Amino acid sequence: MLICREGVVLRITEVEAYRWPGDTACHARHGRTARNDALWGPPGRAYVYLCYGLHHMLNLVTGRDGEAGAVLVRAAEPVAGLETLRARRPGAEGPALLAGPGRLGAALALELDLNRERLFRRGSLEVRRGTPPEAIRCGPRIGIDYAEPAHRALPWRFAIEGTRWVSRRAGLEHLDAVR
DNA sequence: CGTCAGATGATC
DNA sequence: ATCATCTGACGC
Numbered sequence: 001m002l003i004c005r006e007g008v009v010l011r012i013t014e015v016e017a018y019r020w021p022g023d024t025a026c027h028a029r030h031g032r033t034a035r036n037d038a039l040w041g042p043p044g045r046a047y048v049y050l051c052y053g054l055h056h057m058l059n060l061v062t063g064r065d066g067e068a069g070a071v072l073v074r075a076a077e078p079v080a081g082l083e084t085l086r087a088r089r090p091g092a093e094g095p096a097l098l099a100g101p102g103r104l105g106a107a108l109a110l111e112l113d114l115n116r117e118r119l120f121r122r123g124s125l126e127v128r129r130g131t132p133p134e135a136i137r138c139g140p141r142i143g144i145d146y147a148e149p150a151h152r153a154l155p156w157r158f159a160i161e162g163t164r165w166v167s168r169r170a171g172l173e174h175l176d177a178v179r
Numbered sequence: 180c181g182t183c184a185g186a187t188g189a190t191c
Numbered sequence: 192a193t194c195a196t197c198t199g200a201c202g203c
Contacts, residue, residue, distance in 0.1 A: 016195070018195075025195070026195090027195075030191080033190075033191075034190080034191095035189075035190055035191085049189080049190095049195090050187090050188065050189055050190090050194095051194065051195065051196060052186080052187070052188085052193095052194060052195095052196050052197085053186075053187030053188035053189070053194085054186065054187055054188080054196070054197075055195095055196050055197075057195065057196090059195090072195060074195085100196070100197075101195070101196070102196045102197060103196090103197080105196095112189090141195075142195075142196095143194090143195050143196070144195060146193085146194080146195095147195095167196095168197090169196085169197095
């Protein structure tokens with residue numbers, strides 16, 4: 001899948017899945033609130049939130065309207081608009097540009113007002129179908145120490161086999177082959 | 180290589 | 192107080 005924004009085109013290389021009920025890593029675990037409302041809404045929209053006061057995180061809402069589910073985009077590789085990306089993140093080279101959800105948010109210049117944006121139509125933030133990966137790996141998600149152990153162990157992080165565009169704290173070597 | 184603290188702000 | 196992170200500093 002591709003993410004398009006202001007002339008920048010990225011191919012998604014790494015994601016994590018979240019849902020509620022059944023997953024205490026999910027933001028929806030304490031119910032529907034102003035912040036996570038988009039997570040409960042109709043699929044195909046963005047769920048954007050600020051993490052640690054610094055990083056804008058991009059999720060694609062997946063569940064049916066009224067159910068909470070989303071995919072966190074953790075890394076991507078550049079397809080077009082490299083000049084713009086470099087200008088937004090001076091000094092960053094290679095994976096440091098786009099590998100990691102916070103870095104990705106900075107590279108895309110995400111803002112909180114993109115929350116609830118419809119993604120599968122023309123707009124300032126858009127998702128399009130790209131070249132499907134040949135093989136995928138999966139393994140545990142990252143940065144969810146607060147969740148129940150059984151949910152921490154769920155293999156719900158996915159990355160394209162062989163890509164170098166994977167978040168630093170969570171390299172491909174920790175993931176199992178899926179197909 | 181590794182571990183660690185601090186940044187920083189919306190949210191509950 | 193908490194937090195789906197990142198960076199730079201330090202120690203080995």
